[in-house]
Amino acid sequence: DAQMRTRGAIAGMVQTFGDPYTFWVEPQTRELERDDLAGRFGGIGATVEQTADAFVLHPLADQPAARAGILDGDRLVAVDGQPITPTMDVNAVVALIRGPVGTTVALTVLRGAPGVDAAQELEFTVERAEIRTPSVEWRLLDDDPATAGIGYLRQTLFSERSAEEMEEGIDELRAAGATRFIWDLRGNPGGLLDAAVSQADMWLERGLIVREEKAGGITNSFEATPGDLTDGAPLLVLVDGGSASASEIVAGALQHYGRARLVGAQTFGKGSVQLIHELGDQSSLHVTNGQWLTPADQQISGQGLTPDIAVAEGEDALQAAIAALNAH
Numbered sequence: 001d002a003q004m005r006t007r008g009a010i011a012g013m014v015q016t017f018g019d020p021y022t023f024w025v026e027p028q029t030r031e032l033e034r035d036d037l038a039g040r041f042g043g044i045g046a047t048v049e050q051t052a053d054a055f056v057l058h059p060l061a062d063q064p065a066a067r068a069g070i071l072d073g074d075r076l077v078a079v080d081g082q083p084i085t086p087t088m089d090v091n092a093v094v095a096l097i098r099g100p101v102g103t104t105v106a107l108t109v110l111r112g113a114p115g116v117d118a119a120q121e122l123e124f125t126v127e128r129a130e131i132r133t134p135s136v137e138w139r140l141l142d143d144d145p146a147t148a149g150i151g152y153l154r155q156t157l158f159s160e161r162s163a164e165e166m167e168e169g170i171d172e173l174r175a176a177g178a179t180r181f182i183w184d185l186r187g188n189p190g191g192l193l194d195a196a197v198s199q200a201d202m203w204l205e206r207g208l209i210v211r212e213e214k215a216g217g218i219t220n221s222f223e224a225t226p227g228d229l230t231d232g233a234p235l236l237v238l239v240d241g242g243s244a245s246a247s248e249i250v251a252g253a254l255q256h257y258g259r260a261r262l263v264g265a266q267t268f269g270k271g272s273v274q275l276i277h278e279l280g281d282q283s284s285l286h287v288t289n290g291q292w293l294t295p296a297d298q299q300i301s302g303q304g305l306t307p308d309i310a311v312a313e314g315e316d317a318l319q320a321a322i323a324a325l326n327a328h
Helices: 002-015 027-038 064-068 090-097 162-175 193-201 246-256 317-327
Strands: 023-025 040-043 046-050 055-059 075-079 104-111 120-127 129-132 136-141 150-155 180-184 208-214 219-223 235-239 261-264 272-278 284-293
Touching: 002 023, 023 027, 027 040, 027 090, 046 090, 055 064, 064 120, 075 090, 090 104, 136 162, 150 162, 150 317, 162 193, 180 317, 193 208, 193 246, 208 246, 235 246, 235 317, 246 261, 261 317
Parallel strands: 150 180, 180 235, 235 261
Antiparallel strands: 023 284, 040 129, 046 055, 055 075, 075 104, 104 120, 136 150, 208 219, 208 284, 272 284
């Protein structure tokens, strides 16, 4: 239809710039991206699995979908009367289900084995609630004497709530007896610059965290403020080829000052800055207009960061980090 042709033309035009980070994002995808970066959204508390012939719901315990009576394995037929077909994009389906907190969504589902005549078509009205998506998880590694006192923090994204989560994690781990830390940034694609700066600052007493160099010679510097939340406790950061952007800002700053050693593989090498233009139909245009440099003025884009302790493919980087902490 005309809308698809228009959107295809926009996407194709933007691709001609030849920059992988200058791109146009469709409204539904952009909506989910905003939710991810916010760390919260209005939803029903269920995951949506796309199979060959249906979209299957998996309600989370004590969340709106489960409380409304939706069961694990129910197959989605319609959302607010709009038919759901197996060929739809999963992001489009999820976007239909999500919405403002406190509003309701009508879900039509099939219950029973696929292809069975006895399958029931049921309708549920679910009130959306605030669903939080933590970006940082933590635990004390106390399985054996070798890991005693090691606090492990795993981060999947740099969102609006990440700094708050990191501070809570550090406090809880220290209260539980952590005296050494491992921060796992493997597979972390980045996120918000402010979150990266705030979290790096938690481990540094002073110094430049990152320099932003924009087109036209404009530069911005982001400095650490006094105070290390762990009082200088030993820290190792796990990285790999999926550690990018904000992950590389944090890892580069901690490595530069000797605050942490990097363990794993070469990072991705994405250090470019994008302006995000929100458009009238809720789509967005992302345009590269600068780059991030480490405190050593090292360009991240196209290079990445080299770990202090290289871990071969197939080896366990976490075990290598534990061994390095014990040898320190």
